[in-house]
Amino acid sequence: MSRRVFLHVGAPKTGSTFVQNVLWDNRESLKRAGFLLPAGRKEQDDAMADLRQAPWRDPDGRCTWDQLVEPLHRWAGDVIITNEGLGGATAEQAARAVASLRPAEVHIIVVGRDLWRTLPSMWQESIRSRSLWSFEEFLRAIEEGRHDAFWNHTANRMLLRWGDLVPPERRHLITMPPPGSPELLLWERFAGVVGIPDGLCEIGEQSANPSLGAAEIELLRRVNRALGDRHPHRMPYRRVVQRHLINPVLKSSKNDLRFTIGMNRAKWISDLTEERIKELQEYPCHIVGDLGELRPADMTEGVSFDQITEKQMMDLAVETIIQLLGYADELHRQAELSRGDMLARIKKRVRRRLPIGRV
Structure with a gap:
């Protein structure tokens, strides 16, 4: 049976593409060092959609959650499962996932990002996934409590749904470094949680998931x-x-x-940020980074869509x-x-x- 399983459950738009690129590019080196990435990138995505019983899952998907997990019982080392879609699982689905991995030592990894950068990125991700609403409609839905799907992918809620299933020392919150930080800092934080030795992974020029204008x-x-x-x-x-x-x-x-949230919502963002930080300060978990990084580093006005x-x-x-x-x-x-x-x-x-x- 696997010794430890690290479930990296999200959130979207928190550098997950970069971290996953490094992991998959170095899959064989990691395996030789005792870290298994089971199945393949597409199969892990299929397994996530199967676990969530998502209506949009690929009908031709080649891997269920049970199929992903079954071989892990024959692996003696550590395992890394990474898919930001896992963060949107319900409490029941998360409990099923964690139970399926025992008796391995299950760790939950969540990455948090400041709301000033997260909200535009998450709205854009929704458009790149077929949505139709404007940025203003998106923000208003969040303000009015009509968009649980957004909050379900934030660090606070993911920790409650996933983190509560494991002991506090196995709950890991990584804060996303602010703009201007060393480009490998996020990877170094992630690797430190998992225990990947320095220098094991070759990190060349990584294909990012850039935002559109x-x-x-x-x-x-x-x-x-x-x-x-x-x-x-x-x-x-x-x-x-x-x-x-x-x-x-x-x-x-x-x-x-480039566009950002209008300054008319700056106080709203600031107030929400302080509420989130206070909740996380009171939540027992391993914090990698600094909760202060969840505060927006630069709340400046950008282009609004009515200016295009x-x-x-x-x-x-x-x-x-x-x-x-x-x-x-x-x-x-x-x-x-x-x-x-x-x-x-x-x-x-x-x-x-x-x-x-x-x-």
Whole structure:
């Protein structure tokens, strides 16, 4: 049976892509050192959706939660399961997950981030997952208590649902370093919790999960609205819109208009932050970092969406079409090269099987 299992349950937009990239890029080195990442990245995502019985789970998903966990009982070292979607599990689903991992020593890892940066990022993530609402509608839903899905992915609630299932010394809250911190600090904090030795993992240039600019995310929101019932959430949308519009085109666009929460909500954010910090100060857990990092480092005004002009939107739409044409042409060129390479290999094999003197 596994010695320890580290469940990294979220939250989204807290550097999870960076941490996961390092882990998966160094999977074999970690395994040799006694740290197992079970199944694969996609399979862990499938298992998360199965555990949550999410209506948007992939019907072709290749891994259930039970299938993910079963081989762990034959592994004698440590295990790392990492998926930020786990943070949205109900108390019952979290309890089932933890129970399925025993008698291993289960640890819960949660990452917290300041609300000033989290709210715009979480709204943008919802748009990149097929949502239609404006940023103002998103904020108002949170203010009015109509958006539990957001709060369920915050450190405070994740610790109550997941952390309460294990002893205090196995609950780990990592605070996300503020802007300007050393780029590897988040990884160093995570590795320290798990016990990954310094230097074990090679960390090259990591592909991040960059935010889109104000105009780009508004264009995507309008595309989502125009899609209607086509490419529904979650997998059909990922396979088409994420793969062919967001990742290759919008992420490489200018993204020069940045947006933030308006200063009219600065006091609201500050008050909420102090409430969260007070709750966490009273909650028994292992804190890695500083709760003060949950306070916004720089509450400055950015672009609001009503400041984006229709000319800016039209210019971006035209540029996006141009980039899509280039992307489509590159795909066609790669397909032709692949087809030519395949035909050459077939001809070579045919020639090897023909009798001497035959062409």
